[in-house]
Amino acid sequence: MISAEDNSVHYFSEGNPQYTYKNRRFYLIVTIKSNCSQWYGEYTCSVRLKTPNPTTWTSKPVYITNKTSPKLIELKYDRNLNLQALVNGSDFQYECIATGIPKPNITWTKYGDKSFVSVGPMLHFPSITKADDGQYFCTADNGVGWAPRDGGTYIRVRRYKPTMKYISNPIETATENDLISFYYTCILEVEVHGCPHPTVSWWKENEDGRKKIIKDGIMMGHDFRIYDGVEQDCYSGNIDDTGKTYHSLIWNYFNKTDLGTYVAKAESITGIAELKFIFRVEAD
Structure with missing residues (x-):
């Protein structure tokens, strides 16, 4: 309560008054410093006559704050x-x-x-x-x-999570005659999008999980060959061509040991995408 009874004045730590109270003959003045938030709130003014039967008048409440x-x-x-x-x-x-x-x-x-x-x-x-x-x-x-x-x-959106789509058929079927043919070749191919450019690897599923396929580099006989497309600036390209590259896995002299499920995996700091291929055999 701010009262004239004690004629008190509250001060900031540096000595400046937080509020002052002045009693005039017909009115009262209370001055509150605008940067003293502890005195913000609702105020009413009460006047009480000093008579044997005192009467008190109270003003409507006023909310004081600093805008x-x-x-x-x-x-x-x-x-x-x-x-x-x-x-x-x-x-x-x-x-x-x-x-x-x-x-x-x-x-x-x-x-x-x-x-x-x-x-x-x-x-x-x-x-x-x-x-x-x-x-x-x-x-x-x-x-x-x-x-x-x-x-x-x-x-700006300039990085894209890897996405993939099939270029070759996801399911390939060979006959018994194909598997004994000296010239039978198989190709798996995918189109990959992503920025930064994803790293693409090939895997074969087995009983223990997956085994990564390593490029053999053998020019004659049974081997795996891996081809990766030419990378272009993925940050400035058209949104539909963002980081588009082509990747393929090629077998020379495909045989029965190559049947099964293969996985093309594209990964970057933004995410991972995979596609599966199945090679199976059917009777002639």
């Missing part, structure tokens, strides 16, 4: 991310933090796209894509004033 214009404090996001090379399909959140009394309303806009408006401090892309590339601005407003939009943040 301040908004101020942008921080743009918050996962600092492990590169805003210029976000991963396609990932969950991306970007938070605009501002202060002000009353609490400011925050709005996000996108440069060159008048239809884009996101209300609230969090700019959220649950599955960001190339279409979301652009420069985004944060603005804070609370009716007292407004914080000019920040300098803008440019975000």
